[in-house]
Amino acid sequence: MRAAEWNGGPNSVLGRAMTLLTAFRPDEVELSLAELARRTGLAKSTAHRLLGELTSWDLVECTPGGVRLGMRLFELGSLVPRQRGLREAAAPFLADLFEATHETVHLAILDGVEVVYVQKMESRTGPPVPSRVGGRLPAHCTGVGKALLAFSPPARLAAVVASGLHRRAPRTVVAPGLLRRELAEIRDRGVATEHEESGVGITCVSAPVLDAEGVAVAAVSITGWVNRLEPARFAPAVRTAALGIARTLRGGR
Known part of the structure; x- marks a missing residue:
């Protein structure tokens, strides 16, 4: 799955959050806020707010260099x-x-x-x-x-x-x-x-x-x-x- 561009992308909060989660590529451990905003087309302020919500659910983790996917995603995936x-x-x-x-x-x-x-x-x-x-x-x-x-x-x-x-x-x-x-x-x-x-x-x-x-x-x-x-x-x-x-x-x- 690839991240949707904001121009014509999802309007719901869940849809915007998913564009952030799916912006990561297989060989990437972490991404900066600026890069996530660029890839998703979200405003930095919107991306920052949504990342805060995702962090509270352990779906992403903050690192010194930016953001990485969280352990909760792995846990949920193993339950499919x-x-x-x-x-x-x-x-x-x-x-x-x-x-x-x-x-x-x-x-x-x-x-x-x-x-x-x-x-x-x-x-x-x-x-x-x-x-x-x-x-x-x-x-x-x-x-x-x-x-x-x-x-x-x-x-x-x-x-x-x-x-x-x-x-x-x-x-x-x-x-x-x-x-x-x-x-x-x-x-x-x-x-x-x-x-x-x-x-x-x-x-x-x-x-x-x-x-x-x-x-x-x-x-x-x-x-x-x-x-x-x-x-x-x-x-x-x-x-x-x-x-x-x-x-x-x-x-x-």
């Missing part, structure tokens, strides 16, 4: 039922997958046209992956995203295509027809692969976590160096982990 139940069900399977492969392991869900990473276990010897817990990436250029899209209602893919298949790396699939054909193949194979589509040097293999109706509720993947990780070799392990998570979520059925 869908992600909490999914993480708990997936934990032993992700741990086994990481131990067996020593590659970076992801668990992700689909939200709109993006994937949100619910869990990440990072390999010390793997490539730097542009993902983080709570972070987002476009669905069309990630292994987990393609696994989710392949086993989602057609409206999901239509929304992704309508939003634009932007090129993130040289091999990103940006042709709608090619993406549709690839998703059909993923439905046949039961696994998705990515070959330098989200970043140079990165490859991954992913499998969907399906509900009782065969719709993807999450996806599991392992990611590694393109010249070292063989997707076909690790596909069975990823599928086994996804099936185990699915059975756990369905109560063992």
Whole structure:
């Protein structure tokens, strides 16, 4: 989510507060009042007043250099039922997958046209992956995203295509027809692969976590160096982990 500009932005107090909270980018620990006002379009006096309210709820914290997000946001995020139940069900399977492969392991869900990473276990010897817990990436250029899209209602893919298949790396699939054909193949194979589509040097293999109706509720993947990780070799392990998570979520059925 990106902060809305004040010109045409929200008029409610809650909406203005949300523009402040969502102004932070993944690599930023803190921001100054002036920068927050610039990004949100709020007057400094308004931003200062709202930050005072947010501080009283521990949603932000004041630092010598400005403001940072508060611990209460982390606490609230950990209570979200869908992600909490999914993480708990997936934990032993992700741990086994990481131990067996020593590659970076992801668990992700689909939200709109993006994937949100619910869990990440990072390999010390793997490539730097542009993902983080709570972070987002476009669905069309990630292994987990393609696994989710392949086993989602057609409206999901239509929304992704309508939003634009932007090129993130040289091999990103940006042709709608090619993406549709690839998703059909993923439905046949039961696994998705990515070959330098989200970043140079990165490859991954992913499998969907399906509900009782065969719709993807999450996806599991392992990611590694393109010249070292063989997707076909690790596909069975990823599928086994996804099936185990699915059975756990369905109560063992």
